[in-house]
Amino acid sequence: MTFVLRMITALVLMxxxxxxxxxxxxxxDTVRVLPISGDIDGSQVAFIQRGLRQAEENGDTAVVIPxxxxxxxxxxxxxxxxMIMASDVPVIAYITxxxxxxxALIALSSRHIIMAPGSSIGAAEPIPDTExxxxxxxxxxxxxxxQTGHNPGVAEAMVDKTKGYPGxxxxxxxxxxxxxxxxxxxxxxxxxxxxxxxxALYSLGDAQTIYxxxxxxxxxxxxxxxxxxxxxxxxxxxxxxxxxxxxxGIGAGIATAVVFGGLLxxxxxxxxxxxxxxxxxxxxxxxxxxxxxASPGIGIFGLAGVVLLFGSLFxxxxxxxxxxxxxxxxxxxxxxxxxxxxxxxxxxxxxxxxTLKNRSTKEKGYTSQxxxxxYLYERGTTITILRPSGTIRIGKERVDAxxxxxxxxxxxxxxxxxxxxxxxxxxxxPERHPKD
Numbered sequence: 001m002t003f004v005l006r007m008i009t010a011l012v013l014m015x016x017x018x019x020x021x022x023x024x025x026x027x028x029d030t031v032r033v034l035p036i037s038g039d040i041d042g043s044q045v046a047f048i049q050r051g052l053r054q055a056e057e058n059g060d061t062a063v064v065i066p067x068x069x070x071x072x073x074x075x076x077x078x079x080x081x082x083m084i085m086a087s088d089v090p091v092i093a094y095i096t097x098x099x100x101x102x103x104a105l106i107a108l109s110s111r112h113i114i115m116a117p118g119s120s121i122g123a124a125e126p127i128p129d130t131e132x133x134x135x136x137x138x139x140x141x142x143x144x145x146x147q148t149g150h151n152p153g154v155a156e157a158m159v160d161k162t163k164g165y166p167g168x169x170x171x172x173x174x175x176x177x178x179x180x181x182x183x184x185x186x187x188x189x190x191x192x193x194x195x196x197x198x199x200a201l202y203s204l205g206d207a208q209t210i211y212x213x214x215x216x217x218x219x220x221x222x223x224x225x226x227x228x229x230x231x232x233x234x235x236x237x238x239x240x241x242x243x244x245x246x247x248x249g250i251g252a253g254i255a256t257a258v259v260f261g262g263l264l265x266x267x268x269x270x271x272x273x274x275x276x277x278x279x280x281x282x283x284x285x286x287x288x289x290x291x292x293x294a295s296p297g298i299g300i301f302g303l304a305g306v307v308l309l310f311g312s313l314f315x316x317x318x319x320x321x322x323x324x325x326x327x328x329x330x331x332x333x334x335x336x337x338x339x340x341x342x343x344x345x346x347x348x349x350x351x352x353x354x355t356l357k358n359r360s361t362k363e364k365g366y367t368s369q370x371x372x373x374x375y376l377y378e379r380g381t382t383i384t385i386l387r388p389s390g391t392i393r394i395g396k397e398r399v400d401a402x403x404x405x406x407x408x409x410x411x412x413x414x415x416x417x418x419x420x421x422x423x424x425x426x427x428x429x430p431e432r433h434p435k436d
Contacts (some may be wrong), residue, residue: 029061029207031199032089036065036080040072040102042267043222045079047214054212055089061207063087064195065110066094071101074126074137075320076225081109081144094198095119095188100176104158105141111148113188114198115179121187122158122176134160154185224267227326233260234313234330235337241289241309242338254286264316278315285309372419375399379429382412392426401426 034051036044048065055063065084071077084091084106093099093110099121107113107121115121124141126133138159145155157165157175164171168181182188192198199205223229237257244253261282288305310327317323380394386403392414393399404417404427414426 029204030058031204031207031209032058032060032063033195033209033211034063034065035068035211035213036103036106037068038072040069040076040080040106041222042073042076042225043214043218044072045076045083045225046221047212047218048080048083050218051212052083052087052089052091056087058210060089060210062090062092062202062204064092064094064199064209065106066096066195067099067103067107068095068097069100069103070098071103071124074102074105075322077102077105078140080106081140084109085144085147092198092202094192094195095121095179100124105144108141108144108150108155108187109148112202113150113182114190114192114201115182115188117179117191117193119179120176121182123174124158125161125174126159150187151185154187221267224263227322230264230267230317231326231329231333233264234317234326235333236260237309237313238331238334239337239341241286242334243341244289245293254290257286258283261313261316264313278312281308282312282316285312372399372422372424375416375424376419378416380414380416380426382408382410382414385410386426392424399424403427 032051032055034048036048038044052063090112091110092112092114093107095107095113095115097116097119099107099119100123102124104121104124113121124137126137138156141155141159142152144150145152154165154175154177157163157169159174161169161172161174164173165175168177168185169175177185177187179188179191183190190201192201195209196205199207199209237260240253240256240260242253244257265279265282285305285308288301288308292302292305313327314323317326375394378394380392380399380401382390382392382401383398384390386392386401386408388403388405388407389400390403390408391398392401394416401414401416401424404425408414408426408428413429415429416424416426418425
């Protein structure tokens with residue numbers, strides 16, 4: 001009996017150890033590598049967003065972002081900064097060559113910075129270097145450094161050269177730090193020749209590294225986030241809806257608006273919950289415009305559709321000052337496009353109601369003002385004193401006239417000497433003396 005119990009105990013221990021082995025392998029350290037190189041733009045934002053999401057889903061131990069960039073779009077760098085600081089997975093910035101301008105902000109948003117020998121960080125003066133731009137970017141650098149445990153004063157000197165940084169940059173010189181200087185000022189945790197050496201500083205030398213690169217999806221989003229491309233999309237949406245109104249609502253214009261609106265949404269970086277609200281507003285705007293086409297003349301649906309359309313587009317574009325400029329530019333471009341192409345499209349009854357078709361032309365008997373040329377050289381009598389203007393009677397008609405001189409008294413016979421548009425000029429009729 002004792003032997004049987006021992007065998008059962010041994011089998012239980014063996015199965016327990018066997019079951020524990022896969023769990024141990026799952027718990028092995030994994031580090032996801034997301035390299036940033038070249039200009040910072042919308043494609044980099046999409047790439048980092050995708051990589052950080054994968055790291056969280058996979059339960060990675062850390063994320064390493066090798067950085068080699070001269071800078072780029074500040075708005076894109078701010079989005080990447082926000083993503084890194086909000087990430088549940090620790091992020092390590094590994095500067096392989098240069099982290100200048102927007103790249104410096106991304107590096108400072110990581111709590112841990114490692115620099116390769118000969119690399120540098122800083123030189124983040126904005127272009128154009130207006131007082132407003134410098135103040136705004138300096139505040140972003142300072143707040144970022146303070147929150148991630150770096151020196152805010154060093155971060156500010158990377159943007160604003162007016163004060164410099166004692167011992168490292170004279171007043172009037174922008175601050176840029178080598179790897180050794182960054183270590184001295186506690187900006188970085190140290191230097192490392194390779195990525196493996198950098199990971200070893202955090203006891204991750206044996207971790208499994210998962211390299212992720214940008215793909216066509218990231219590049220497409222980068223193209224779609226270009227302000228000029230977005231302006232064109234807004235113009236096509238508005239022009240398509242104008243064409244829909246003119247063609248009596250055949251559906252092609254609304255379908256076109258849905259396609260380009262979807263592309264604008266696809267290029268955004270907002271969470272799905274926020275996108276759903278924007279999608280709902282955009283679709284309701286198209287529905288209202290469709291109802292207005294179905295029942296022209298009410299006006300309520302049309303007004304609501306226009307308000308919802310521009311509101312949803314504003315939030316699709318990021319709800320920034322740039323969004324206003326894109327909307328304005330897109331609207332103007334849409335009007336120009338529709339002006340040249342719209343004349344070739346069939347007209348609907350609603351479009352006829354919205355446009356002025358009748359013209360007052362001379363061929364139809366209309367003139368811009370009454371024709372007084374018939375009074376030329378006619379005689380009349382002053383009803384009022386002309387000082388120099390007043391009223392005269394020619395035949396049975398009262399007309400306004402102007403004296404050709406100082407003034408003419410009442411009940412004086414006058415003669416029309418010229419007619420200039422609506423201006424009748426008169427002078428007293430010369431007195432006739434009897435012949436001697």
